[in-house]
Amino acid sequence: MDAIRIENLTKAYKDVTAVDQLSLTVKKGELFSLLGVNGAGKTTLIKILCCLTQPTGGDAYLCGKSICKESASVKSLIAVSPQETAVARGLSVKENLELICGVHGFSKEKQKAKMQELTRLLSLDAVIGKKAGKLSGGWQRRLSIAMALISEPEILFLDEPTLGLDVIARSDLWELIRALKGKITIVLTTHYMEEAEALSDRIAIMKEGRLLLCGTAEEIKQKAETSNFEQAFVRIVKGEIR
Amino acid sequence: MRMLTFSRRNVKEILRDPLTVFFGLGFPLVLLLLLSAIQANIPVPLFEIEHLTPGITVFGLSFMTLFSATLIARDRSSSLLQRLYTTPLTAADFILGYTLPILPLAVMQCVICYLAALLWGLEISVNLLYPVIGILPVSLLYIALGLLCGSVLTDKQVGGVCGALLTNLSAWVSGIWFDLNLVGGAFKKIAYALPFVHAVDMERSLLAGNLEAALPHLVWVLGYAALTLTAAILLFLRQMKRQ
Numbered sequence: 180m181d182a183i184r185i186e187n188l189t190k191a192y193k194d195v196t197a198v199d200q201l202s203l204t205v206k207k208g209e210l211f212s213l214l215g216v217n218g219a220g221k222t223t224l225i226k227i228l229c230c231l232t233q234p235t236g237g238d239a240y241l242c243g244k245s246i247c248k249e250s251a252s253v254k255s256l257i258a259v260s261p262q263e264t265a266v267a268r269g270l271s272v273k274e275n276l277e278l279i280c281g282v283h284g285f286s287k288e289k290q291k292a293k294m295q296e297l298t299r300l301l302s303l304d305a306v307i308g309k310k311a312g313k314l315s316g317g318w319q320r321r322l323s324i325a326m327a328l329i330s331e332p333e334i335l336f337l338d339e340p341t342l343g344l345d346v347i348a349r350s351d352l353w354e355l356i357r358a359l360k361g362k363i364t365i366v367l368t369t370h371y372m373e374e375a376e377a378l379s380d381r382i383a384i385m386k387e388g389r390l391l392l393c394g395t396a397e398e399i400k401q402k403a404e405t406s407n408f409e410q411a412f413v414r415i416v417k418g419e420i421r
Numbered sequence: 422m423r424m425l426t427f428s429r430r431n432v433k434e435i436l437r438d439p440l441t442v443f444f445g446l447g448f449p450l451v452l453l454l455l456l457s458a459i460q461a462n463i464p465v466p467l468f469e470i471e472h473l474t475p476g477i478t479v480f481g482l483s484f485m486t487l488f489s490a491t492l493i494a495r496d497r498s499s500s501l502l503q504r505l506y507t508t509p510l511t512a513a514d515f516i517l518g519y520t521l522p523i524l525p526l527a528v529m530q531c532v533i534c535y536l537a538a539l540l541w542g543l544e545i546s547v548n549l550l551y552p553v554i555g556i557l558p559v560s561l562l563y564i565a566l567g568l569l570c571g572s573v574l575t576d577k578q579v580g581g582v583c584g585a586l587l588t589n590l591s592a593w594v595s596g597i598w599f600d601l602n603l604v605g606g607a608f609k610k611i612a613y614a615l616p617f618v619h620a621v622d623m624e625r626s627l628l629a630g631n632l633e634a635a636l637p638h639l640v641w642v643l644g645y646a647a648l649t650l651t652a653a654i655l656l657f658l659r660q661m662k663r664q
Contacts, residue, residue: 229507240481251509259507265500269434282425282508326504 182207182242182364183228189236190223190388191252197223199388200237208361212375213368215385215417221368222262224385225336228366229259232260242333247373251270258332262339265326268312272303272322282298283310301355317348324355334364353378362396369386372409384415427518435488435526445488446530449481449539457541467600475512475536475552475624476597478531479617482556482563483525483591487583493519493571494579495520497660513547516654527560528553551635552628558639559620562646563589569653572660595621616645619641 183205190198194259198220205211226232228239230250238245244252258310267275276297280290298304301321306314311322320340327335340356341349356378359365375382376396383393392399392415396408403411403420414420429646436443437661447506453474460468496502503516531553539545571584594608595617601609621640 231503231506255508257507259504261500263498263500263502265504265536267430267434268495268499269437270430274430274433278426279431279508281429282423282505282510284509328507336543399556 180207180242181205183211183366185228185237185239185240187237188227188234188239189223189290190220190232192236195201196388197274198227201385201390202389203238203383203390203393205364205366207364207404209380210356210360210367210378212382213366213380213385214370214372214375214412215380218387219385220388221385222338223388225338225362225366225368227260229336230254231256235334256333257336258327258330258334259336260320260323260340262342264316264323266311269310271310272307272314275322275326276329278328280418283330288289293329293331296368297329300328300358301325315348317344320344320348320352321355323342324352332363335359337365337367337369337372341369341371349374357386368379372412376408377392384412386416423497424514424518426513426616427510428503428522431492432522432526434492435522438488440500441484444484445481445518445526446533448484449477449530449534452480453534453537453542464518467598470538470541471541471628472625473597474534474543474627476595476621476628478534478552478556479595479620479624480588480591480597480630481530481534481586482527482560483583484588485530485560486563486567487571487579488526489519489567490574490579490583491576493568493657494574494576495528497571499575502661503609506661508535512658515661516651518656519568523567524560525566526559527563531556532651535559546630548628551632552570553625555627555635558642558646562616562642562649565646565649565653566618569656572653572656581650584630588597590615594618597621616642619645 185201188198188201189196200223204385207333213224215221217392218255223232227234228241228246230246230253234247238247241253244256267278267375270278276294279289280293283294298307300323302319303325311319314322324340333361341352344352353374356365367378379396381393381395382399392402399410400406400411403414404412405411446453456468456473457470499559535549535553540632560594566587568582570579573584593614601612603638619638623635623642626635626638
């Protein structure tokens with residue numbers, strides 16, 4: 180079954196079309212990456228799929244639910260870890276997790292169980308009582324992902340999850356994302372080629388709101404006739420490969 | 422329940438900021454005590470404690486505007502709101518969640534000011550209850566201003582607009598620091614077309630036990646509160662859609 184089915188999705192503003200007649204599918208349990216240079220439309224696409232922005236054309240179906248007609252149902256299926264670390268800075272790590280449990284209406288028992296599970300999964304024990312605003316960038320990202328996972332989403336959107344992190348923090352996050360692979364559907368946007376290549380089942384390359392190519396990292400390299408993924412990306416975005 | 426969870430978070434964020442505690446509770450007290458000390462040495466009718474305290478309690482609310490606007494603007498810039506918009510929280514949950522937690526803080530600020538004023542010579546009377554109740558619609562106005570500013574301004578702009586502009590406006594045209602009749606003319610007319618002086622006059626009348634005199638001012642305050650709250654809700658919903 181398709182976790183996401185996008186049909187001719189378009190988002191046009193006055194002077195720019197951020198997403199242009201885009202169609203693609205993401206399979207259940209797949210880790211799907213969106214690649215593109217700045218302004219390619221990746222973040223706009225994620226915002227549309229998360230029901231944060233209305234499309235001006237087309238539709239998308241998440242686990243069969245329309246983002247245009249069933250946004251409340253869609254919201255109960257998804258979670259997002261936005262580009263900026265979206266945490267409540269004055270609250271402790273524990274309180275941030277409690278906040279998300281509370282807004283999802285979890286019972287006390289469920290809240291306790293989910294918090295224990297997520298604390299263990301993301302190794303948050305060491306910082307559980309610390310204020311989120313005092314954590315390093317890497318720990319804030321971890322917390323951000325924990326907050327996204329706590330609602331047991333079917334589909335998790337990770338918008339530039341490793342942006343601005345050091346090598347160790349990025350490696351730790353890669354490990355975490357790998358651990359989630361297969362359990363839930365993950366849509367990841369990134370600027371890092373090696374990240375997309377190392378983690379993704381399939382990759383979509385976008386430019387100016389349009390989908391240029393979609394396939395596995397191997398398929399993309401074959402198409403671009405190179406063994407280097409970054410080179411393949413550059414050739415495709417520059418239009419050297421049709 | 423969901424809204425209460427969000428409200429609790431907002432209260433924690435506000436109260437954990439030491440600057441908030443100082444400006445919200447400490448600064449009005451400092452002003453009250455300082456001006457009372459001046460009054461003790463150089464008597465000025467405007468600074469008599471029963472005249473000064475209602476003004477200070479209204480002026481102190483401009484910091485509540487600053488707190489709520491800063492919180493909302495920060496949540497917008499940090500993308501926390503974006504995350505929360507993808508949860509089952511509704512627009513009403515957000516608006517109530519940002520508005521309701523400030524009300525008890527505003528009342529607490531008012532009560533603390535009156536307790537300090539009692540120590541400074543204000544007479545104990547049942548009339549003290551009226552301005553504490555009367556502060557609620559005034560608080561609503563100031564909180565709505567916070568919601569409005571937080572919905573359209575960045576966290577840096579909020580500091581300038583709410584921290585400087587509003588506190589000054591609230592001070593100059595409210596008749597707290599000087600009698601508006603001393604300036605008179607257009608200045609007085611403009612001041613009386615705005616809600617701040619009405620809020621102060623209402624609180625002064627309530628403390629004096631003159632409920633009848635407070636009523637016309639209450640109408641002004643409620644009218645402005647309703648208008649501001651409506652504008653704030655519309656602007657909040659607009660930025661929510663613009664996500």
